Amino acid sequence: MPTERPMTGDSGQPTLSADELARRRPLIAFTAVAILLPVFAIVLATAVQLSLLGSLPDQIAMHWNLAGEPDRWAPAWSLPLTTAVLGLLTVALITAPAVRPLAQGDGGWVYRVLGGTSLGVVVLLTILFTATAWYQTDGRTVPVAGVVGVAALAAVACGAVAAALLPIPPAGADRAAVASGLSLAPDERAAWLRTTAASTGTAALAVGGFVLALLTTIYTWATGESTGAVVGAAVVTLLILLAIAMTVAFRVRVDERGLTVSSVAGLPRLRVPLEDIVEVRVNPEVRPLGDYGGYGIRRIGTRTGVVPRRGPAIVVERTNGRSFGVVVDDAETGATLLAALVDRAKQSGR
Structure with missing residues (x-):
C-alpha cells in the first residue's frame, strides 16, 4: 500500500x-x-x-x-x-x-x-x-x-x-476528569499530604529577582542616596522576599476538613471544606499561562488556582459555582481520597 x-x-x-x-x-x-x-x-x-x-x-x-x-x-x-x-x-x-x-x-x-x-x-x-x-x-x-x-x-x-x-491561541479542551471515590467506613480516618513547589527555572527567576533587588538596595545605600530612597529600596526587597516565601512552595492536605493548601511560610492558607465541594476532578496537566494566566496563586474568572508549575492538579467544583485547583504530584490519589470523603460526608448528612 x-x-x-x-x-x-x-x-x-x-x-x-x-x-x-x-x-x-x-x-x-x-x-x-x-x-x-x-x-x-x-x-x-x-x-x-x-x-x-x-x-x-x-x-x-x-x-x-x-x-x-x-x-x-x-x-x-x-x-x-x-x-x-x-x-x-x-x-x-x-x-x-x-x-x-x-x-x-x-x-x-x-x-x-x-x-x-x-x-x-x-x-x-x-x-x-x-x-x-x-x-x-x-x-x-x-x-x-x-x-x-x-x-x-x-x-x-x-x-x-x-x-x-497578535492572534489569541485557542484554549485547549477541558482535560479534567471526575475522580472516583474510595469506599470509606463511617469511622475510618484517612489523610493525604504532599508538598508542591515551583520548577527549578521559576525558582531561579524568583531568586534572581530578589538578588537584583538586594543589590539595588546596597547600591542605593553605598552611593549616598537619600534615606527615603534607601528605605524604599529595602521595602521592595523585603516584599519580594516575602512574596517568594509565600508563593514558591505549598503544602497540600486532604482530610476530614476538606482540601487545605498553605504556603511553606504558613500564610496564605486556603481551605475548601467538604460541605462546600460539589465535585472532585483531576486535571492531568495544568498549563499555568493558558489555564490560569500565570504562576503562583491565581484567580481568573470563576477559577482560583495554586499553580507553582506545570503538572497534574486536583480541581474541585464548589457550591457557589466557582472552582479551586492545586497543581501537585500524585494528584489522582489525593483527588480520589477527597472524593471519598465528600461522598461519605453527604451520606452522613453533614
Whole structure:
C-alpha cells in the first residue's frame, strides 16, 4: 500500500499543511512581535548610540533628581552597553516562559499581554536611552520630563497595537476528569499530604529577582542616596522576599476538613471544606499561562488556582459555582481520597 509523504515545494523540501500552519501561526506571530521586533529595536538603538559616541563627552548624565537636574554620571560607552544588556534581558525574562507552552499548543489571552508588554517595555527603554545620548551631544542638556512623556506614550501605543494584532491561541479542551471515590467506613480516618513547589527555572527567576533587588538596595545605600530612597529600596526587597516565601512552595492536605493548601511560610492558607465541594476532578496537566494566566496563586474568572508549575492538579467544583485547583504530584490519589470523603460526608448528612 502507498505510504503518505509530507507535502513538498518546488525545491523538494517539506512544506507545512494548512492545519499545521494554522496551529503554528500563534507561535510564529508571537516570536515576530514579542522577540524579533524588540531585538531589532534594541540593535538599532544600540547602533545609533554607538554612532553618537564621538559627539558625547567622556562622562554623561545618567540620572536626574525630581527637579530635573542631573545627579549621577557614567562613561558614555556605558549607555549603549546598558541598552543592549537590559533590553535583551527584558525580552528574555518576559518571553522565555511563553515560547515552549505556545509551541506545545497552549492558548489563552495572556500571550497577547506578554507580547505587547515585551515590545512596549523595549520601546520605552530604547527611546529613553537613545534620547539621553542624542540630547547630550555637544554638551546639551536632557529635557527629562518631555523625554519620559514621549517614551511612555510610544511604549503604551506600541504595546497596545502589538497586543491587539497578535492572534489569541485557542484554549485547549477541558482535560479534567471526575475522580472516583474510595469506599470509606463511617469511622475510618484517612489523610493525604504532599508538598508542591515551583520548577527549578521559576525558582531561579524568583531568586534572581530578589538578588537584583538586594543589590539595588546596597547600591542605593553605598552611593549616598537619600534615606527615603534607601528605605524604599529595602521595602521592595523585603516584599519580594516575602512574596517568594509565600508563593514558591505549598503544602497540600486532604482530610476530614476538606482540601487545605498553605504556603511553606504558613500564610496564605486556603481551605475548601467538604460541605462546600460539589465535585472532585483531576486535571492531568495544568498549563499555568493558558489555564490560569500565570504562576503562583491565581484567580481568573470563576477559577482560583495554586499553580507553582506545570503538572497534574486536583480541581474541585464548589457550591457557589466557582472552582479551586492545586497543581501537585500524585494528584489522582489525593483527588480520589477527597472524593471519598465528600461522598461519605453527604451520606452522613453533614
